[in-house]
Amino acid sequence: MSKRRRTYIYHLAILLGLGYAFSALGGCSHVKNSAVDAVVASSYRPPVIPTTAVPKPALQLLAGDLHCHISPPDFPPHVVRGVEETIKLANQEGLDFVVLTPHVWARFFQTEELRQRTLNGEAFLHQELARFPKGRTKFIVGMEYTDGEYGHISVSFGDLPKVLAGLSLEDSVAHPERFFERYVETGGMLVVNHPFTTPTNFFFSITKEDLSWRPFTGTGPFPAEIQAVSRLVHGFEAFNVTNTELRDRFLKLDRELSIRKTLEQMDREILSNHRPLFAAGGSDSHGHTLRATTFVLSKANTVPAIREAFAKGRVCIRSPQACSLQVRIPNQKEWQILGSSIPNAEAVEVRAQGNRVTLFNNGVSLGRADAGKIVTVPIPHKQCSVIRAKVDGGYSSAIYVNCGF
Numbered sequence: 029m030s031k032r033r034r035t036y037i038y039h040l041a042i043l044l045g046l047g048y049a050f051s052a053l054g055g056c057s058h059v060k061n062s063a064v065d066a067v068v069a070s071s072y073r074p075p076v077i078p079t080t081a082v083p084k085p086a087l088q089l090l091a092g093d094l095h096c097h098i099s100p101p102d103f104p105p106h107v108v109r110g111v112e113e114t115i116k117l118a119n120q121e122g123l124d125f126v127v128l129t130p131h132v133w134a135r136f137f138q139t140e141e142l143r144q145r146t147l148n149g150e151a152f153l154h155q156e157l158a159r160f161p162k163g164r165t166k167f168i169v170g171m172e173y174t175d176g177e178y179g180h181i182s183v184s185f186g187d188l189p190k191v192l193a194g195l196s197l198e199d200s201v202a203h204p205e206r207f208f209e210r211y212v213e214t215g216g217m218l219v220v221n222h223p224f225t226t227p228t229n230f231f232f233s234i235t236k237e238d239l240s241w242r243p244f245t246g247t248g249p250f251p252a253e254i255q256a257v258s259r260l261v262h263g264f265e266a267f268n269v270t271n272t273e274l275r276d277r278f279l280k281l282d283r284e285l286s287i288r289k290t291l292e293q294m295d296r297e298i299l300s301n302h303r304p305l306f307a308a309g310g311s312d313s314h315g316h317t318l319r320a321t322t323f324v325l326s327k328a329n330t331v332p333a334i335r336e337a338f339a340k341g342r343v344c345i346r347s348p349q350a351c352s353l354q355v356r357i358p359n360q361k362e363w364q365i366l367g368s369s370i371p372n373a374e375a376v377e378v379r380a381q382g383n384r385v386t387l388f389n390n391g392v393s394l395g396r397a398d399a400g401k402i403v404t405v406p407i408p409h410k411q412c413s414v415i416r417a418k419v420d421g422g423y424s425s426a427i428y429v430n431c432g433f
């Protein structure tokens with residue numbers, strides 16, 4: 029038996045033991061959290077950003093996390109970490125930005141009470157954040173819109189008080205889609221979280237829940253607000269630490285299963301819906317562990333610049349080196365970076381920096397390449413081509429060739 033296989037079986041045995049313990053404890057969230065934390069604490073930690081990962085000197089590569097729970101507004105003991113500890117952990121992990129995503133209920137905007145609770149939660153976080161020196165980390169107060177029937181959506185960078193003030197209760201009942209439409213109009217960003225986290229039969233009660241995005245894993249019809257999110261969504265959470273470390277690594281024995289599956293689905297969505305999408309990463313931490321999961325190529329270390337980097341798709345996940353991907357028309361001087369759109373190409377040259385580079389076109393592997401080696405990719409019939417890279421355990425968002433956006 030290989031050493032790798034033995035290690036897996038060893039870890040699996042520990043987890044099964046923990047699973048029995050949880051079953052016996054009958055869903056004690058606090059204990060469950062500690063055990064999940066123990067697993068997540070051993071999770072992959074990306075390297076400090078190497079200079080070779082930055083493709084243009086005018087840009088800086090910032091490390092962050094797009095999915096982080098916090099209590100309050102999240103309920104204890106479901107979430108055990110408050111603002112002070114979050115700031116401390118974020119600094120320890122070298123995070124430049126963290127999007128705080130406390131759970132909110134589906135259609136919370138349809139009742140005055142839930143609207144008020146959500147606004148109070150947001151105001152509380154702003155007040156708390158103002159009380160402590162934040163160090164290097166910038167915090168963006170968002171939320172995780174949690175619909176048990178259809179899926180979970182990270183909602184951030186928009187102006188929630190303005191959206192709710194401009195949307196009457198009656199209007200939001202008759203047209204629930206308007207909440208997401210207005211939120212995006214205020215500069216908001218929507219990311220569908222853990223889209224393929226379907227239930228498993230293992231002992232952990234959390235892995236028995238269906239947390240997937242039902243427009244991908246279920247059958248319609250879907251309500252108007254879910255259809256609106258499908259139409260407006262900016263990114264999909266391909267890398268979710270809890271999902272990767274618990275479900276994929278130990279229960280499915282393939283740590284990168286959901287990452288690959290989500291990216292493949294995103295490529296299909298990009299091609300069929302003719303619009304760009306970025307790959308997002310989230311620790312989804314409810315406990316005492318944070319990680320850098322998402323990296324952006326940003327023009328400045330400010331919240332508006334970080335938001336702009338997401339809007340332009342200059343994003344990579346899990347490890348920073350995949351942000352080095354570059355594409356150009358053969359022999360042209362200028363290399364294009366993540367999120368770029370290259371028109372009218374019959375072939376492109378592609379390169380990335382790192383030790384283990386694999387390049388992809390529309391989900392199909394173009395094989396391994398050495399660091400910085402230029403690979404020429406023919407584009408028959410000038411078809412829309414979504415170019416990505418996997419480098420040193422990290423995955424890039426796309427560069428688009430002939431896609432018209």
Ligand SMILES: [Zn+2]
Nearest residue numbers: 172180221239
């Ligand atoms: Zn979720």
Ligand SMILES: [Zn+2]
Nearest residue numbers: 095097172312
């Ligand atoms: Zn979450």
